[in-house]
Amino acid sequence: MRKDYMRRATYLGQNLGHAVLNPQIDWVHKFLGETKGEACPGCHQSLLIAKPGRDYVECAICGRRGSVSMADGTLSFTWPEDPQDRLTMQGKYDHMREIARHTEDLYDPHVDEIKEKHKYFRELEDFTVKPPAK
Numbered sequence: 001m002r003k004d005y006m007r008r009a010t011y012l013g014q015n016l017g018h019a020v021l022n023p024q025i026d027w028v029h030k031f032l033g034e035t036k037g038e039a040c041p042g043c044h045q046s047l048l049i050a051k052p053g054r055d056y057v058e059c060a061i062c063g064r065r066g067s068v069s070m071a072d073g074t075l076s077f078t079w080p081e082d083p084q085d086r087l088t089m090q091g092k093y094d095h096m097r098e099i100a101r102h103t104e105d106l107y108d109p110h111v112d113e114i115k116e117k118h119k120y121f122r123e124l125e126d127f128t129v130k131p132p133a134k
Contacts, residue, residue: 045061064079
């Protein structure tokens with residue numbers, strides 16, 4: 001068993017208990033853990049999306065965007081002061097609208113074709129399995 005993991009789990013539990021016992025404190029965007037090499041300042045993790053042709057990376061968890069740079073062979077990230085954050089209520093609404101916008105961009109140009117295929121597949125009887133009667 002790794003003692004460092006047990007220490008970290010204990011510290012996490014203590015912080016969680018402290019937050020529950022002190023609801024008067026605004027805990028939004030307060031991180032009580034160690035910051036050793038995490039990439040995202042919001043999630044404190046390093047799961048980032050980097051796609052060719054982009055000049056930024058995006059956090060896969062909270063959606064923050066940061067720029068990437070190389071200096072002396074070392075990769076570093078620069079994050080804006082007021083980033084978007086999917087973990088806040090406003091961020092959830094923004095993300096929902098983002099999904100709707102992308103769905104419209106992909107779906108609307110092909111709506112007639114999609115309806116035709118849907119009708120075709122609904123009329124197929126060859127692969128329909130009816131449940132047994134009671």
